[in-house]
Amino acid sequence: MANTDRHTHVIGAGLIGASIGIGLSSEGWTVTIEDRSEGAAALARSIGAGGTLEHGDPHLVIVAVPPAVTAQTVVEALERWPGAVVTDVASVKAPIADAVALTGHGHRYVGSHPMAGREVSGGLGAQGDLFRARPWVLCPNGASDAAIALVTDVASALQCDVVTMSAVDHDAAVARVSHGPQIAASAVAAALGAIGPDDVALAGQGLRDVTRIASSAPGMWSDIARLNRANIVATLNHIIGDLEDVREADDIGEALSDLMERGRVEVARIPGKHGGTARTWEPVTVVVPDKPGQLVRLLGDAANVGVNVEDISIEHSPRQPVGLTTLYVLPGKAASLMSALEAHGWEIAAS
Amino acid sequence: MANTDRHTHVIGAGLIGASIGIGLSSEGWTVTIEDRSEGAAALARSIGAGGTLEHGDPHLVIVAVPPAVTAQTVVEALERWPGAVVTDVASVKAPIADAVALTGHGHRYVGSHPMAGREVSGGLGAQGDLFRARPWVLCPNGASDAAIALVTDVASALQCDVVTMSAVDHDAAVARVSHGPQIAASAVAAALGAIGPDDVALAGQGLRDVTRIASSAPGMWSDIARLNRANIVATLNHIIGDLEDVREADDIGEALSDLMERGRVEVARIPGKHGGTARTWEPVTVVVPDKPGQLVRLLGDAANVGVNVEDISIEHSPRQPVGLTTLYVLPGKAASLMSALEAHGWEIAAS
Numbered sequence: 014m015a016n017t018d019r020h021t022h023v024i025g026a027g028l029i030g031a032s033i034g035i036g037l038s039s040e041g042w043t044v045t046i047e048d049r050s051e052g053a054a055a056l057a058r059s060i061g062a063g064g065t066l067e068h069g070d071p072h073l074v075i076v077a078v079p080p081a082v083t084a085q086t087v088v089e090a091l092e093r094w095p096g097a098v099v100t101d102v103a104s105v106k107a108p109i110a111d112a113v114a115l116t117g118h119g120h121r122y123v124g125s126h127p128m129a130g131r132e133v134s135g136g137l138g139a140q141g142d143l144f145r146a147r148p149w150v151l152c153p154n155g156a157s158d159a160a161i162a163l164v165t166d167v168a169s170a171l172q173c174d175v176v177t178m179s180a181v182d183h184d185a186a187v188a189r190v191s192h193g194p195q196i197a198a199s200a201v202a203a204a205l206g207a208i209g210p211d212d213v214a215l216a217g218q219g220l221r222d223v224t225r226i227a228s229s230a231p232g233m234w235s236d237i238a239r240l241n242r243a244n245i246v247a248t249l250n251h252i253i254g255d256l257e258d259v260r261e262a263d264d265i266g267e268a269l270s271d272l273m274e275r276g277r278v279e280v281a282r283i284p285g286k287h288g289g290t291a292r293t294w295e296p297v298t299v300v301v302p303d304k305p306g307q308l309v310r311l312l313g314d315a316a317n318v319g320v321n322v323e324d325i326s327i328e329h330s331p332r333q334p335v336g337l338t339t340l341y342v343l344p345g346k347a348a349s350l351m352s353a354l355e356a357h358g359w360e361i362a363a364s
Numbered sequence: 365m366a367n368t369d370r371h372t373h374v375i376g377a378g379l380i381g382a383s384i385g386i387g388l389s390s391e392g393w394t395v396t397i398e399d400r401s402e403g404a405a406a407l408a409r410s411i412g413a414g415g416t417l418e419h420g421d422p423h424l425v426i427v428a429v430p431p432a433v434t435a436q437t438v439v440e441a442l443e444r445w446p447g448a449v450v451t452d453v454a455s456v457k458a459p460i461a462d463a464v465a466l467t468g469h470g471h472r473y474v475g476s477h478p479m480a481g482r483e484v485s486g487g488l489g490a491q492g493d494l495f496r497a498r499p500w501v502l503c504p505n506g507a508s509d510a511a512i513a514l515v516t517d518v519a520s521a522l523q524c525d526v527v528t529m530s531a532v533d534h535d536a537a538v539a540r541v542s543h544g545p546q547i548a549a550s551a552v553a554a555a556l557g558a559i560g561p562d563d564v565a566l567a568g569q570g571l572r573d574v575t576r577i578a579s580s581a582p583g584m585w586s587d588i589a590r591l592n593r594a595n596i597v598a599t600l601n602h603i604i605g606d607l608e609d610v611r612e613a614d615d616i617g618e619a620l621s622d623l624m625e626r627g628r629v630e631v632a633r634i635p636g637k638h639g640g641t642a643r644t645w646e647p648v649t650v651v652v653p654d655k656p657g658q659l660v661r662l663l664g665d666a667a668n669v670g671v672n673v674e675d676i677s678i679e680h681s682p683r684q685p686v687g688l689t690t691l692y693v694l695p696g697k698a699a700s701l702m703s704a705l706e707a708h709g710w711e712i713a714a715s
Contacts, residue, residue, distance in 0.1 A: 128568060145651060145713055146688055148566060178562060186563035189556050194574040196620060197552045199627030200606040201545050204599055206630055211529060212537030215499060216634045217479060219577040223545040224634065226570040227627040234624060235617030242616050248555055249611040253604055255551040260600040265593050266586030269547060273585060276550030276578040279557055283567045283575065300496060308673055309663035316660045325659075325676050337497060362493055 019043065021167075022071035022097075024086060026050075026057035029102050029127065030077030031139030033171065034062030039141045040170045045071070049078075057136045070094050073163055075125075076101035080236035084112035091118040098160040100125045100167070104187065104233075105240035106152045106180035119155035123164040124180055126150040126187075127173060142172070149173035152180040188244035192237065195226055196245070197252055202227035218326060294323050294341035297350050300360040301327075301338045311338065311359065318353040320346050337362050370394065372518075373422035373448075375437060377401075377408035380453050380478065381428030382490030384522065385413030390492045391521045396422070400429075408487045421445050424514055426476075427452035431587040435463035442469040449511040451476045451518070455538065455584075456591035457503045457531035470506035474515040475531055477501040477538075478524060493523070500524035503531040539595035543588065546577055547596070548603055553578035569677060645674050645692035648701050651711040652678075652689045662689065662710065669704040671697045688713050 021037055023030045026048035034057060038044045044063035048054040058064060074090045074097050076083055083103040090099045091113065099122050101109060106124040113122045128148045149168035153161045168175045178186070202224040205213055238245060255272055262268030301307050308327075315322055324341040342350055351361050372388055374381045377399035385397045385408060395414035399405040409415060425441045425448050427434055434454040441450045442464065450473050452460060457475040464473045479499045500519035504512045519526045529537070553575040556564055589596055606623055613619030652658050659678075666673055675692040693701055702712050 128566065140712070142651070142711060142713055145711070150566065176562070176565065182563060183566075186559050186566050189559050190564065190567045190571045193555055194552050194571050196607065196610055196623065197548050197603075198570075198574050199620075199624045200603045201548045202627035202630045203606050203623060204544055204602040204630075205540050205633065206626070207598075207602065208537050208540050210633060211527070212533060213541065213633050214527065214635050215479065215501065215534075215537050216541045219549075220541045220545050221634060222573045222576045223549050224627070224631050225573045227624070228631045229624065230628070231621040231624040235621045238610075238620040239615070239617040245616065246611050247558075249607050251555040251558065252548075252551045253607050253611065255554050256547065256600050256604050256607075259547055259589075260597055260604065264590070265596065266590040269550075269589040270582040270586045272547065272554060273550045273578070273580065273582040275557070276553035276575070277581070279553040279555075280575050280579045282556065282561060282564050283572060284565050300493070306667045308676075309660060309667045312660040312663055316657045322659055324678050327675050360493060360496075361491070362496055 019072040019163075020045070020069060021063075021073045021075060022047070022066055022094075023063060023075045023077060024048075024090065025077035026053040026062065026136045027077060028136065028138050028143070029129070030075070031057040031060065031062040031136040032129075032141060032143040033075055033077065033102075033127075033167070035060065035139055036141035036144065036171045037167065038063055042170065053136055057139065060136070060139060061141075062136070062139060071097050073097060073167070074099045075167070080105060080233055080240055084109045087122065088112055088116055088118075091116060091121060097121065098123065098156075098163045100164045102127055103240075104128075104191075104237055105184055106150075107184045108240050110152065110154045110180040114155065120157040121160055122154070123156045123160050124152035124154065124183075125164060125168070126152070126183065127168070127171070144168075145172040147173055148176050150183055151175055151177045152183050153177065154180055184241050185244050185247075188241055188248045192241060192245050193248035193252060195229070195234070196249065198224055198227040295344055295347035296339045296341055297347050297354070298337050298339045298362040299354060300362050308338065311340075311354070314354055314357045314359065315340060315342075315350060318349060320350045320353075370423040370514075371396070371420060372414075372424045372426060373398070373417055373445075374414060374426045374428060375399075375441065376428035377404040377413065377487045378428060379487065379489050379494070380480070381426070382408040382411065382413040382487040383480075383492060383494040384426055384428065384453075384478075384518070386411065386490055387492035387495065387522045388518065389414055393521065404487055408490065411487070411490060412492075413487070413490060422448050424448060424518070425450045426518070431456060431584055431591055435460045438473065439463055439467055439469075442467060442472060448472065449474065449507075449514045451515045453478055454591075455479075455542075455588055456535055457501075458535045459591050461503065461505045461531040465506065471508040472511055473505070474507045474511050475503035475505065475534075476515060476519070477503070477534065478519070478522070495519075495522040495524045498524055499527050501534055502526055502528045503534050504528065505531055535592050536595050536598075539592055539599045543592060543596050544599035544603060546580070546585070547600065549575055549578040646695055646698035647690045647692055648698050648705070649688050649690045649713040650705060651713050659689065662691075662705070665705055665708045665710065666691060666693075666701060669700060671701045671704075 020043045023034045023046040034044050034046045045066040046063035076086045078086050080103040083101050127144045129143045259268045322340045326339045371394045374385045374397040385395050389395045396417040397414035427437045429437050431454040434452050478495045480494050610619045673691045677690045
């Protein structure tokens with residue numbers, strides 16, 4: 014509404030930049046987009062990510078280039094358009110804020126980190142609703158209220174969940190909730206190299222969960238690690254220290270028990286639904302034949318007794334034509350769900 | 365069939381022992397069960413886990429006591445019933461095999477490790493189909509063919525997926541696929557202690573996956589760690605070494621990229637469906653209103669176009685009344701699923 018007459022210019026026509034361009038354009042914003050590669054820019058324009066910047070100065074510039082060149086590109090944008098507010102989307106924020114602070118243009122810069130998934134990359138995968146319902150971290154630092162309001166409008170237009178914090182806090186946090194876990198998951202996966210295929214076949218759902226993100230392509234992780242090195246090192250110090258305590262303990266059983274108790278306390282702090290602390294859901298595990306339509310039949314039977322399924326995990330059996338599907342439901346709902354499912358002929362494997 | 369006339373005696377009436385008792389009894393086997401606690405034994409008998417051993421010698425003894433006292437209980441059983449085959453269910457196998465080897469009764473002992481989930485514990489949670497479609501590892505070591513056949517019959521009667529390997533290989537494997545990942549997940553979780561609640565709220569699905577098993581209670585983990593210490597130390601050496609390489613690299617970006625590439629290779633070896641290597645499924649992420657019946661409607665719409673959903677992950681949005689549900693489908697099926705869902709009014713968030 015307020016911003017449809019304002020001109021937003023996007024620098025970088027990859028997945029994130031093109032998705033922002035499409036999203037804002039479809040909300041009626043005036044958007045232009047450029048890329049170092051004219052082909053990438055043309056592709057993005059062809060899928061509705063914006064027009065070509067031919068004349069006039071943008072009110073807002075969104076820098077969506079790789080992390081390693083973000084700080085330089087942000088500083089150049091601040092200098093090229095002295096009236097514009099500038100934001101960027103890199104997943105490490107303090108080095109960019111530091112570079113901007115040296116320019117004296119800090120009141121026109123707001124750091125952003127839209128935390129969208131990236132199972133695909135490149136402008137071809139761009140979608141205007143890529144960010145919907147995802148957190149969009151805003152790091153205002155020295156920005157003016159008007160600059161903050163403008164970037165908040167972007168996040169709102171893309172239907173993000175806006176979270177505001179300092180760049181320093183952001184970088185320390187993502188080292189703990191994202192960068193450290195990624196590195197640890199890769200290390201757990203790499204340690205499988207010592208065992209043969211028959212032995213790997215003993216893997217259960219626990220290993221699959223821990224190593225799921227270890228299948229990610231390195232992609233931008235090198236840039237991210239270089240930019241957030243100090244926080245990553247602090248996180249690794251914490252993790253390595255705990256692992257060493259277990260490895261070197263006189264009583265490894267007591268040391269592991271201590272670590273697990275400390276870990277449980279922290280896991281309970283990870284938010285579940287709607288920003289609240291994670292609820293303890295009750296599991297109901299059902300034997301499900303591995304053929305089309307069974308899962309929907311199972312969930313239909315659950316829905317018919319009015320039980321809402323909060324989460325699902327599906328475990329495929331190594332060598333059998335059935336899988337185990339665990340439905341997580343609110344405390345107190347498991348017993349009635351089990352009876353209802355059994356009445357419909359389902360085999361309950363465990364609860 | 366062959367074994368309904370043979371007498372099986374279970375020692376230990378906890379979750380595992382009572383579940384085995386119920387499962388074999390319901391298949392028509394003659395089962396008796398005892399426990400150090402007469403109350404636990406009486407409870408197990410009351411829920412169909414077996415009768416009381418009053419006279420006669422069992423043909424098969426299944427030891428289902430805590431890992432720390434398993435070796436001693438197995439040796440006592442071998443000596444108490446000189447004609448019986450003995451197995452146990454502890455999740456570490458070599459120390460028990462070693463203790464048995466010293467007795468000269470190794471031909472009558474087969475180690476077992478039924479890899480069932482344990483979200484509940486105690487005989488009250490026992491269910492005869494607890495093991496259905498789960499791996500049951502058999503470690504024959506010096507056992508006779510007849511002893512191996514008898515224990516294999518148990519696993520088959522409980523509809524397990526039998527995997528045979530040496531006790532030494534088993535213990536090395538579970539350190540890599542289970543014990544190491546548990547310790548690493550707890551360490552990643554414990555490292556969250558350094559950041560505040562607003563910062564933890566940046567957690568995404570990746571952190572939730574990595575730390576899901578870190579919410580486990582320590583339970584028997586102290587025993588397990590003590591019994592499998594050497595293999596756990598070797599696994600931790602591998603994991604810590606990789607984390608140190610990243611922490612201390614001149615170029616942390618290059619070091620992380622190298623670790624991630626090595627991790628990806630190993631993750632690809634973790635079996636997916638039916639013992640094959642994990643397939644690459646294509647994700648389709650849908651915006652789902654957080655109210656009862658939506659998930660079944662979504663899966664119904666997917667089933668109506670004949671697309672089988674191989675896996676699901678549900679991500680609840682921190683502060684919004686919608687969630688993102690990702691359906692994983694076979695390669696080539698994502699595009700038609702997306703069109704069909706959009707035709708039914710679903711919003712596709714990303715694919």
